[in-house]
Amino acid sequence: MKRAKTQSHLERLDKLASMLKSEDFLTTKDLSDALNVSTRTLFRDLNILKARGMPIDTDKGRGGGVRLHRQWGLGKINLTTSETIDLLISIAICEKMNSPLFMKSLNSIRYKLLALLSPDQKANIKALRNRVLIGSSASPQVHASYEQSQFPECHALSAAFLYQQPINISYIDEKKTVTERLIEPHYLYFNYPVWYVFAWDHLRQDYRTFRIDRIQDSNVIEETFVLRPFTEFSHLIATDSPILL
Incomplete structure (x- = not known):
């Protein structure tokens, strides 16, 4: 009753x-x-x-x-898993930048975002957040080359990262040499303002770092790869101590 x-x-x-x-x-x-x-x-x-x-x-x-109230017109927002992870990563980046402005509510926003999710979605997002690392600011040389970069469309790379799928890329290195690579995008690394992907490179049969702004054409392969532990990639970070989100 x-x-x-x-x-x-x-x-x-x-x-x-x-x-x-x-x-x-x-x-x-x-x-x-x-x-x-x-x-x-x-x-x-x-x-x-x-x-x-x-x-x-x-x-x-x-x-x-x-x-x-006349200024209120927003009800519950239904977010997809990818939209939620985008917001959570953006919040983590803002926190890492340690700005004195507009940061007071970030913790409560994070908790509210997580409250929208089912237990399975929370587990998936936790696993994804553990694959994203935040470092410090890039060097002046990297800044200069980044500002001159052409920014490619990254939807294919985002999908490959989220769903653990290999991806074919055309990659242009610092010497302007273009190579075709098949990579497994295991971890993302942010060294402001530059994003990197830590990947297993099938061409070199080794672990490699790729600057995302240097990735040209890309094509997702419709299969999945097994995630490798971060310890196998940690040597790719020379001096910075990354923070897992």
Whole structure:
């Protein structure tokens, strides 16, 4: 009986929230009649929704109105796993930059993002975050060459990284030599403002680092690779101590 009553209350709160979202102005009588509750119960429900973060404005007095704040128009955001990992990585990069501005809410934003996910999605994102490393700033020489780079489309590389798929790339090195490579993108490494991919290179049969801005054409292979432990790639970082996200 108690569980049924609780479920009924939750359904009523959902209906009330939907009504507030769908109408610009409703009177307390409209809401009470639609929900078949007393005015006292209605205001108790409105206070619950306010506590959950809905910005509800109420006009006191007979025939008083209830509405969402006029500046509020955003409900729950449904994010894909890739969108969520993009946001979490962006937050980690901002934290690493240690800016004194606009950083106060990052922890709470991260927790709210994680709260949107199922246990399986959380496990997947945790595994992905452990494959992304944040270093310090790149050298002046790297900065200069990066600023002169043509920035390629990276959707194929992102997909290959996320789903552990090999990828064919055309790569241009610092001597402007272009080679065709088949690589397994195991880890990503950010040395501001430059991204690198730590990969197993089938051409060299060895571990290699590729600057992402030097990757030209790319084509994902429809198969998967087994993730190698980071210890097998750690020698690729000469002096910097990376932070796992």
